Amino acid sequence: MRAPRPPASRLHRIRKTAAALALAVLAAAPQPTRAATAPAEPKALLQLGLYQKDGEAWWAWESLRRASPNLADGLSPKVVPLDAKRQGSGVALRATAPAGLDVQALCRRMVGAGFGCLVLDAPPNPAPPPAPAPTPASQAGTDGAFTYGPDDARTMADIERHGRRKGRLGAVIPDTTWDVTPAVLKRENWNLCALTFDDGPHRVVTRQILDVLNREKIRATYFPIGKVAESQGEVIRDFIAAGHEIGNHSLTHSDLRALTPEAQRFEIAEANRILRGFGADPVLFRPPYGRYTLDLLSIARDERMSPVLWTVDTRDWQVRDPDKIVQHVKTEAGTGSVLLLHSTYPSTLTALPRVIGEMRAKGCEFVTLSEWIERMRLLASDPVVSASATSGATRN
Numbered sequence: 001m002r003a004p005r006p007p008a009s010r011l012h013r014i015r016k017t018a019a020a021l022a023l024a025v026l027a028a029a030p031q032p033t034r035a036a037t038a039p040a041e042p043k044a045l046l047q048l049g050l051y052q053k054d055g056e057a058w059w060a061w062e063s064l065r066r067a068s069p070n071l072a073d074g075l076s077p078k079v080v081p082l083d084a085k086r087q088g089s090g091v092a093l094r095a096t097a098p099a100g101l102d103v104q105a106l107c108r109r110m111v112g113a114g115f116g117c118l119v120l121d122a123p124p125n126p127a128p129p130p131a132p133a134p135t136p137a138s139q140a141g142t143d144g145a146f147t148y149g150p151d152d153a154r155t156m157a158d159i160e161r162h163g164r165r166k167g168r169l170g171a172v173i174p175d176t177t178w179d180v181t182p183a184v185l186k187r188e189n190w191n192l193c194a195l196t197f198d199d200g201p202h203r204v205v206t207r208q209i210l211d212v213l214n215r216e217k218i219r220a221t222y223f224p225i226g227k228v229a230e231s232q233g234e235v236i237r238d239f240i241a242a243g244h245e246i247g248n249h250s251l252t253h254s255d256l257r258a259l260t261p262e263a264q265r266f267e268i269a270e271a272n273r274i275l276r277g278f279g280a281d282p283v284l285f286r287p288p289y290g291r292y293t294l295d296l297l298s299i300a301r302d303e304r305m306s307p308v309l310w311t312v313d314t315r316d317w318q319v320r321d322p323d324k325i326v327q328h329v330k331t332e333a334g335t336g337s338v339l340l341l342h343s344t345y346p347s348t349l350t351a352l353p354r355v356i357g358e359m360r361a362k363g364c365e366f367v368t369l370s371e372w373i374e375r376m377r378l379l380a381s382d383p384v385v386s387a388s389a390t391s392g393a394t395r396n
Contacts, residue, residue, distance in 0.1 A: 044103040046075070048093040049116040050230075050273050054079050057093040064115050071110055074098045082277065090277055094120070111252075111263050116270050118227055156313050159290045168336050169376050171311045172369075175297045178380045188379060191335040193364035194372040195220040195356075196310060197343040198249055198286065200228060201235045206343040210235070212352050214242050221369040222343065223249035223286045226271030229278070236278040245368040246280035248272055248305060253288045256296055264296055268303050284308045284369060308369060310340040314355070317342050322351035330358050338369060 048064070051057040057079045065072040075095040082090045097103050107117035167179040184190075195213075200206045201224055213220050222239050224246070229236055239246060250256060251271045256264050268285060275282050285305035287296060297307045312333045316325050325347065333339060339355070341348050359366070367375070 043099055044097040044101065045120045046095045046097055046103060046107065047116070047118045047120050048077075048095055048110075049270065050082065050090055050092050050277065052090050054091055057091050060093055060115075061095075064110075068110075068113050068115070071106065071113065071115070074101065111259070111266065113260070113262070116251075116266055153318060155289055155291055156315075156318075159309060159313070168311055168338075169373075169380060172308055172338050172373065172376075174292065174307055174309055175294065175301075178377075180376060180379045184379055185336060190379075191363045191365050192367050192372050192375055193333075193335060193359055194338045194367055194369045195341065196223065196247075196286075196338060196369055197221070197341050198223045199253070200224055200343040201232045202344040203232065205346055205349050206235055207238070208349050209343050209352060210239060210242065210244075212349070212356075213244065216353070216356050218356065218366045219243050219245070219368050220366070221245040221247055221284065223247040223284075224275070224343075225249055225253045226251035226267075226274045230274050233278040236275065236280060240279050245284070245370055246275055246282055247284035247286055247308070247369070248275065248282040249286050250288050255289060255291055256287055257291055257293055261295065261299060265299050265303065268300055268305060272303065272305075306373070308373070311336070311338045313340045314348075316345055316348040316351070320345060320347045322347050322354070325351040326354045326358060329355050333359060333362070335363050337364075338372060 049057065049060050051060065058077075061072075061077045075097055077093065077095045079091050079093055082092055097106065103119050107119055110117035167182075168185075170176055170179045195218065197206075197209065197220060219242075222244055224236065226249075236246060248268060248271050250267045251274075252267065254267065256267055259267065272282055283304070283306060285300040285303075285307050286309065287300075287307065290309055292307065300307045312329070314325050315328055319325060319328075329339065337359070339359075341352070341355075356366075
């Protein structure tokens with residue numbers, strides 16, 4: 001015999017309660033989560049060159065795309081003003097690179113092909129790479145400061161030895177065939193000296209070196225690294241405003257001998273473009289590490305630059321000791337010297353007032369390197385000057 005069926009009103013209440021319990025169970029149960037949308041991987045930002053007008057920038061992009069489509073593949077170009085508040089300040093050709101691309105390797109390939117490329121912003125690595133083993137090659141530090149290795153020390157020593165054999169003008173201008181005899185310098189009571197500074201700008205040290213030069217009322221010649229100077233235009237402008245000379249020390253401070261002729265030309269021309277944007281007019285080119293070939297010197301002259309070295313290396317890059325720097329200057333330098341210093345080391349800053357004092361005690365009158373060369377060449381036109389062919393076409 002079947003149980004009596006509950007009344008319809010009671011059956012409705014039972015069904016309603018069961019539905020409510022089912023909803024409660026579902027609410028309490030862990031719900032499947034929707035897969036979170038992975039954030040887009042950050043893209044790298046590259047700078048491919050600086051130009052006066054938009055059209056020049058786009059023409060450069062088209063040249064890259066036509067000449068090396070594999071290098072341009074995947075890049076998204078754009079042209080942006082260098083200073084939105086200053087009309088006519090020039091533009092930059094930039095490009096974003098797809099995520100996951102090795103932009104450092106891409107830039108090396110671009111520069112090797114004769115095009116410009118700097119990594120302005122690259123996504124961080126998911127994990128820090130292992131620390132590289134020490135290498136003897138020179139390495140860039142912060143703010144354009146460099147650590148030079150044993151190979152660089154040998155190069156510098158070779159330049160200094162070779163310079164002693166060539167005389168002052170031949171030591172400074174590596175591809176000249178003329179020099180001035182010591183007798184002429186003595187007769188003319190030659191006492192001109194030039195302080196020259198390489199590398200940087202360092203955000204702190206370089207400006208303090210500028211303060212020392214201004215306080216001592218000395219005009220010097222400064223060779224900044226183009227891509228470092230690009231973000232520190234105010235320092236370059238202050239050097240110019242104080243009457244100092246700005247030279248060209250390449251765009252990236254690479255060993256230019258290892259690059260193609262097109263890339264060598266770009267290193268010089270692009271650095272000039274950056275420096276001219278700050279009001280400089282570079283006419284002197286100092287090759288990084290003092291390393292050059294005659295072909296590189298020829299390219300520099302095609303760019304209307306005079307290649308220059310020095311007569312006395314203060315070795316501030318090596319010893320990093322103010323007392324040793326001053327002692328070396330006291331022993332090796334004299335009237336007519338062109339001193340090589342660096343704008344990035346605190347030890348150089350500390351030594352500089354004493355270096356100036358030692359040189360003044362020897363009778364030096366300080367001038368810019370361009371003025372030193374011009375005055376020396378006036379003597380080189382004298383009939384008693386000896387002509388000596390340069391030797392050693394290629395530096396180590």
